[in-house]
Amino acid sequence: MKWSNVKYLILRRIVQAALLFLYFAGNYWGWKVLQGDLSTSMLLDKVPLSDPFAVLQIFATGATLGVNVLIGAAIIALFYGIVGGRAFCSWVCPVNMVTDLAAWLRRKLWIDRIERKVWITRNARYYMIVIALIVSALTGLAAFEVISPITILNRGVIFGFGAGAGLLLAIFLFDLFVVKNGWCGHICPLGGVHSILGKYSLIRVTHTSENCTLCMKCKEVCPEVQVLGMIGKRSEDVAKAECTNCGRCVDVCDDDALGFHIRNYLSK
Amino acid sequence: MSQETKKPRISERRRFFTDLAHHAGLGVMGVLLWAGYTEKAKSSPLTLRPPAALGENDFLKTCIKCGLCAEACVNRPQNVDRETGRPRPGTLKMAKAKDPVTIGTPFFNPRDVPCYMCEDIPCVPVCPTGALDPAKVTDPKSGELDFRMMRMGLAIVDPNSCIAFWGIQCDACYRACPLLDEAISLEYDRNPRTGKHAFLKPVVHADVCTGCGLCERACVTEKPAIFILPREIALGKAGAHYVKGWDKKDQQRVEERIGKDVTTHDKSSSESPEDYLNRGLEF
Ligand code: SF4
Ligand code: SF4
Ligand code: SF4
Ligand code: SF4
Numbered sequence: 019m020k021w022s023n024v025k026y027l028i029l030r031r032i033v034q035a036a037l038l039f040l041y042f043a044g045n046y047w048g049w050k051v052l053q054g055d056l057s058t059s060m061l062l063d064k065v066p067l068s069d070p071f072a073v074l075q076i077f078a079t080g081a082t083l084g085v086n087v088l089i090g091a092a093i094i095a096l097f098y099g100i101v102g103g104r105a106f107c108s109w110v111c112p113v114n115m116v117t118d119l120a121a122w123l124r125r126k127l128w129i130d131r132i133e134r135k136v137w138i139t140r141n142a143r144y145y146m147i148v149i150a151l152i153v154s155a156l157t158g159l160a161a162f163e164v165i166s167p168i169t170i171l172n173r174g175v176i177f178g179f180g181a182g183a184g185l186l187l188a189i190f191l192f193d194l195f196v197v198k199n200g201w202c203g204h205i206c207p208l209g210g211v212h213s214i215l216g217k218y219s220l221i222r223v224t225h226t227s228e229n230c231t232l233c234m235k236c237k238e239v240c241p242e243v244q245v246l247g248m249i250g251k252r253s254e255d256v257a258k259a260e261c262t263n264c265g266r267c268v269d270v271c272d273d274d275a276l277g278f279h280i281r282n283y284l285s286k
Numbered sequence: 287m288s289q290e291t292k293k294p295r296i297s298e299r300r301r302f303f304t305d306l307a308h309h310a311g312l313g314v315m316g317v318l319l320w321a322g323y324t325e326k327a328k329s330s331p332l333t334l335r336p337p338a339a340l341g342e343n344d345f346l347k348t349c350i351k352c353g354l355c356a357e358a359c360v361n362r363p364q365n366v367d368r369e370t371g372r373p374r375p376g377t378l379k380m381a382k383a384k385d386p387v388t389i390g391t392p393f394f395n396p397r398d399v400p401c402y403m404c405e406d407i408p409c410v411p412v413c414p415t416g417a418l419d420p421a422k423v424t425d426p427k428s429g430e431l432d433f434r435m436m437r438m439g440l441a442i443v444d445p446n447s448c449i450a451f452w453g454i455q456c457d458a459c460y461r462a463c464p465l466l467d468e469a470i471s472l473e474y475d476r477n478p479r480t481g482k483h484a485f486l487k488p489v490v491h492a493d494v495c496t497g498c499g500l501c502e503r504a505c506v507t508e509k510p511a512i513f514i515l516p517r518e519i520a521l522g523k524a525g526a527h528y529v530k531g532w533d534k535k536d537q538q539r540v541e542e543r544i545g546k547d548v549t550t551h552d553k554s555s556s557e558s559p560e561d562y563l564n565r566g567l568e569f
Contacts, residue, residue: 045353048361048373057390058352058414066414072350076415081347084416149316156317157324158347164327164389169351173380173390177353180382182389 023272026265033109038175045176056110056172057163058087066090071147071211075160078151095215103219104212107202108264112171116186117202120193121241129194136196140203140244140260143210150207162207199241203260217259222281223268227253229275236267236276255281330386333393334497334514336378337401337436338410338422342518349417351390353380355409362408377401378409394438396499396514403433403464403498434465439497439514440521441470441490448511450487453477459488459512462504469495488512492521 037052044053050063058068068090076083098106108114124130146162153161163169167189170182193200202209230250237243245258246267268276296304328346336355339345359365360376367374377399381387394401410418410431425432441459445451460470468491475485488501490512499514530536 045357045360048357053357054352054354054414057350058354060354060412060414068350068414076348076350079347081344082416083348084414086414087350090414145313145316149313149320152317153320153324156321157328158343159324159328159388160347160350161320161324163351164324169390170383173351173353177356177380178382180384182383184383 023269026269030109030264031115034112034115037110038112038172041172041176055169055176057169058090065093067094069208070095070215071150071208072160072163074211075150075154075162078154079158079160080155098212098216099219101220103216103221103263104209104259104261105216105221105263106212107206107209108262111168111202111208112175113168113186113189113206114202116167116171116190117193117199117241120190121199123194124198125238130198138197138200138204140242142204143207143213146205146207147210166208167201168206168208202262203241209260209262213259216263219263220280221263221278223256223261223263223265223276224279225249225253225256226275226277227251229273231273231275233273235270235272239266239270241266249275255279327388329381329388329391329393331519332516333387334396334439334499334516336392336394336409336418337407337433337438337496338418338420339438340417340419342516345417346388346391348415349391350415351380352414353390353392354412354414355392355418356380358408358412362404364402364404375399394499396502397510400499400503401436401438401496402500403436403496405431405433407431407433407436434494434496436496436498437517439499440492440517441495441497441499441501441512442515442520443488443490444511444513445487446511447507447509448488449507450485453479453483453485455486456506457486457488458504458506459501462500464498464500465494465496470501492517 040049040052041055041059043049044051051061053060053063056069057072058066061067066086066089068087070091073083073087073091076087098104102109150162165185167182167185171186174180174183189201193202197204225246225248227248227250232250234249236249237246240246241264242258242260242262245256245261248254248256263278265278268278329342331342333342335342335345336359340348356376356378359378360373365373365376375398377394378392379385379394381389381391381393383389385393387393407423410420410423413419420431422437423431423433423435425435443459448456450456457472460466460472463470470488470490473485473487473489475487477483477485497514497517502510502513505512526539529540
């Protein structure tokens with residue numbers, strides 16, 4: 019295996035693991051590097067970082083919030099909105115490791131080649147956002163936060179796992195046997211929020227169709243294949259919101275037809 | 287051609303409305319299922335929250351489940367095991383799926399680890415959302431944090447299982463209380479069974495007790511005879527119309543009401559009492 023074929027994959031795993039380790043250390047040894055969890059963290063004991071979707075749900079319940087979370091949510095929204103795109107999903111979120119493993123196994127076990135019987139729209143995540151906000155308003159409790167496998171896994175690493183870990187296994191099995199990329203690519207409302215947030219980000223994957231040999235390896239690994247409609251046809255950016263900037267397509271392409279670049283708004 | 291004739295044709299209009307109904311139906315189903323689960327996911331009313339927590343309903347709305355309070359508690363400098371030098375378990379725990387508490391929210395169980403009523407209350411100012419509100423434990427005069435203002439719950443004594451009520455000498459809870467002789471006092475009473483011994487009965491004073499649970503932790507009985515309940519559960523309410531005639535401060539409530547109209551007005555107010563009291567009666 020060539021380094022250039024796994025570069026972004028390995029970088030992503032390092033970033034994901036390092037973040038989990040820092041969170042763990044924040045509780046276990048009291049390190050003041052990254053404290054709290056993915057819903058709200060304190061970076062270097064000074065900078066708040068908050069999950070904009072959790073904050074939105076709390077607003078829906080009608081609560082008034084402290085200024086720290088509001089600043090934190092603004093920082094996160096601006097960072098992904100301007101720079102990172104949907105990178106949260108592939109570089110930060112710990113559930114990505116679970117669902118990527120399921121997707122990898124699907125390919126290895128040829129489950130992919132069996133006809134798919136269950137169909138879910140990829141827009142389900144956007145409906146989930148709306149429903150989560152309605153339920154939060156009706157019940158007075160941030161609705162996605164009580165079922166979110168993301169925070170269950172994240173808190174599990176920091177404070178110890180409980181019975182909620184079963185939910186992660188369920189998602190793994192769902193992705194493996196029921197719908198390909200079912201959770202991250204169809205259902206997860208946090209992924210939906212990050213898609214919307216990151217739609218106009220500067221960092222994008224770009225395709226050079228002159229170099230493309232139509233091997234279609236990129237479409238095999240991409241968790242959001244529908245964003246790769248231009249492959250072999252047009253040289254352009256992967257502009258659809260759902261691209262997670264995971265870089266797997268860049269990794270597997272041996273013909274230099276895919277790469278990261280900074281979107282240039284001026285030349286258009 | 288043949289394919290087209292097999293399926294009945296659906297007009298664009300019909301398709302639009304069917305799609306609309308389909309989406310609306312799925313949406314309503316989703317809301318109902320999810321809301322039903324969310325209601326069930328709320329904490330048991332017996333949950334004890336960190337110091338300075340908002341009332342349970344507002345707390346559930348506001349807390350983002352970040353765990354900063356629990357991390358501040360376990361990592362406070364005083365919280366080290368003298369033998370190992372490692373932190374002891376913290377008071378505040380983040381609820382897991384099987385706890386009777388909303389998942390991810392902080393709570394404590396005093397029999398395991400009580401709250402030590404830290405002077406600097408490190409768990410409260412770190413809360414980024416205001417679910418723990420520093421104002422609730424800040425002395426309005428000095429503007430400083432005052433641990434005596436914490437109200438996490440209230441200690442309740444079960445006189446049936448408290449061995450001091452049996453006549454056995456025990457003042458474990460009394461001595462464990464950080465507000466010694468203020469939150470718990472010992473009431474002396476004659477023990478008629480022996481005729482020559484005294485009862486030393488612990489009595490909790492609700493206006494002082496913070497609900498820290500050090501007494502529950504210290505209690506010597508198998509299942510604690512003194513335990514912490516949330517104040518909404520532990521306390522009754524006499525209502526505004528009972529006034530302590532012997533208490534100057536309470537008397538003031540009456541003064542405050544003089545001048546205001548305190549008579550009840552309803553449908554019958556305009557009628558004479560003979561009329562409405564006798565209405566519907568047969569003689
Ligand atoms: S297009 Fe490439 S970077 Fe975007 S999600 Fe697919 S594989 Fe990842
Ligand atoms: S006041 Fe109680 S809950 Fe807060 S840090 Fe101290 S021991 Fe922990
Ligand atoms: S610090 Fe505040 S928002 Fe965070 S878990 Fe504790 S109470 Fe909830
Ligand atoms: S809970 Fe017990 S130890 Fe704590 S203040 Fe109240 S009576 Fe004292």
